[in-house]
Amino acid sequence: MDVGDDPGIPLLEVINLHAETGGVSILRGVDIKINPGEIHAIMGRNGSGKTTTANVIMGHPDFDVSDGEVKLNGEDLLALEPWERAREGVFLSFQYPQAIPGLQVGNFLRKTVSSIRGEEAAKGADFRKSLESAMETIGIPRNFLSRYVNDGFSGGEKKRFEILQLLLLKPNLVILDETDSGLDIDGIKTVAAGVNEAVREAGSGALIITHYSRILEHVKPDRVHVLIGGKIVKSGGPELANELEEHGYEGLEESLSEEAF
Amino acid sequence: MVPNGEAREAVGEYKAGWHDSEKSTIRFDFGLSEEVVRKISSLKNEPDWMTELRVKAYHHFIDRPMPTWGNTSMLESIDFDRICYYLRSSESTEKDWEDVPEEIRSTFDRLGIPEAEQKWLSGVTAQYESEAVYHSIREDLEEQGVIFLDMDSGLRNHPEIVKKWFCSVVPLTDNKFSALNTAVWSGGSFIYVPKGVHVEMPVQAYFRINAKNMGQFERTLIIADEGSSIHYVEGCTAPTYSTDSLHSAVVELIALPGSHIRYSTIQNWSANVYNLVTKRGIAHENAKIEWVDGNIGSKLTMKYPAVILKGEGSHAEVISVAYSGKGQHQDAGAKIHHLASNTTSKILSKSISNNGGRGSYRGLVSVSPKAENCKLNVVCDALILDEKSRSDTYPTMEVSNPTAHCEHEASVSKISDQQIFYLMSRGHSEEEALAMVVNGFFEPFTKELPMEYAVELNQLMALEMEGSIG
DSSP states (O other): OOTTOOOOSOSEEEEEEEEEETTEEEEEEEEEEEOTTOEEEEEOOTTSSHHHHHHHHHTOTTOEEEEEEEEETTEESTTSOHHHHHHTTEEEEOSSOOOOTTOBHHHHHHHHHHHHHOGGGGSHHHHHHHHHHHHHHHTOOGGGGGSBTTTTOOHHHHHHHHHHHHHHHOOSEEEEESTTTTOOHHHHHHHHHHHHIIIIITTOEEEEEESOSGGGGTSOOSEEEEEETTEEEEEESTHHHHHHHHHHHHHHHHHHHHHHO | OOSOSSOOOTTTTOTTOOOOOOOOSEEOOBSOOHHHHHHHHHHTTOOHHHHHHHHHHHHHHHHSOOOSSSSHHHHHTOOGGGOBOOEEOSSSOBSSGGGSOHHHHHHHHHTTHHHHHHHHOSEEEEEETTEEEEEEEOHHHHHTTOEEEEHHHHHHHOHHHHHHHTTSSSOTTSOHHHHHHHHHOOOOEEEEEOTTOBOOSOEEEEEEOOSTTBEEOOEEEEEEOTTOEEEEEEEEEOOOOSSOEEEOOEEEEEEOTTOEEEEEEEEOOOTTEEEEEEEEEEEOTTOEEEEEEEEOOOSEEEEOOEEEEOSTTOEEEEEEEEEEOTTOEEEEEEEEEEOSTTOEEEEEEEEEEOTTOEEEEEEEEEEOTTOOSOEEEEEEEEEEOSTTOEEEEEEEEEEOOTTOEEEEEEEEEEOOHHHHHHHHTTTOOHHHHHHHHHHHHHHHHHTTSOHHHHHHHHHHHHHHHTTOOO
């Protein structure tokens, strides 16, 4: 960020975040600052703490925050229950969305929009229209509404359903946890279009967690963070993603250890 | 995170637990004897054959030992001497809600019965303690010859039909509690649907116990003549008292060739009611009997809706859900006997145990040696919400014909933390999330109910989930 450019209060501030589960330390000091309108990416290998970062921001009860802070628009997010965070505008697109057998998609969406955006938003013709148009954007057929939430969905269907929720819920902070994995290129473009629309047009922010740089070609991140062993070891512009693509995490680790010596 | 902590204390969230002051026009003293049985019969001016049937049943009840299976310790704790076997609160059965005594009427108003009647029912009978206080049927159905009466009026007005079928499906020696019912029965429904008549909208019976230590013993007989159809719906509630009441009903269904009977129940007795019910139907050729049975309330329920597939090509379905909360034991299931060829049956049982509650599925499906090409399908799913709760499955299949095609699936699951977190991340509180998962689990059942009942059931379950989070 250029000196003198004052962005005001950051949308999301993660400061020195430490988290553990069952006594095992997973996050060992994560710092991220996302300003309104920005898209950030976290890249890292399996087990580096990417999903934990997302879960802790959303409030997963399996994780204990042992140190650090998470603020949304300057307010302490960690003090809130997960559903309160959702109502404050935090949305997590899950890596593994859960099946709820017997709960119809249509019914679930109405209840969810109602609880997050208010009853009025989930009523009548306006809701139906926004639902239909969102489904069309993402390429979800009508009969989807009578299926059960994520029950028997293919991998791709699950991811599309997460993005459908994203479009309907209009969150302030979008977190995508490997939403791109398991999607073909059309799916990735659809997801990217959804995120671009949600973030760039609405002035919210996004944190994209991914293994691959593929999705970042379609959602241009303002910042890219590399997470290794529960710490952000390097942050940079979009070029960092390309660098990783070329040299891999090993290359990065080598260059980092050279710097250290 | 999933409710394994604080117990839902007592039955605090039970919404139908209020009681009216007890104003009775006739109230018998506690306890049962042959004299009590004869008194009930003479009070009702019954024909001799019914009086004698009652007396015979009474002696069978006395001689018959308690069942040695099921929750025997709960059964043994029933004090038959501390129960009132007959209580009348209203002089007569009215056809107009305006004529029903005010206090009783307001109870049914609170339960939403008159409102439901106007909106979507073909007929209603409302029983309060031992007798029906209100009864009506849509005129067009009456004109088509449909008989829908409380059982006492049925016996008075159509003794020949009642005599022919009464105890024909559930003989008085069937079990201890059906014998008790046969001895002291009062109220219940009597329905006859003539040949080819389809009763499009459901008829409903609502049973309310108000008094303490009350015994309610309604008796229901439904006869669907050839090619006819009917959907009967019943609901029930009672006040929450610290002393126990006893509800022991007998329901007999006769589905004549090509007819269709669907019998739906939402049982929501308060947690001080023993609910020991015998429900059985006989399906003749190409007839279909469906039991849709929801058990949410009561202290102990023992109920296994049964179908005897007597005629070729007949079909049976028993779809049931049971919720067992603190101090509750729902011992429910189904029984189906394939006596004829090309008969088919389906059992779907869903049970939830929570807060130390206990759910049991007890089922029997049999195929007789002469019954060729029968198909039977049994699915039992149990959901256990915490460590203190318990679920057992006792399935029995007795298949004596090798051409039968049998399928049986059973599952026991727990709600995962991941499911609850997923729903919480979508703005739903932990309790709401739990209710969503639970209602989803019951969905295969609720979708079989009339919409109004489905909504009511979902609300009931949401209430049950309140405060069940640790």
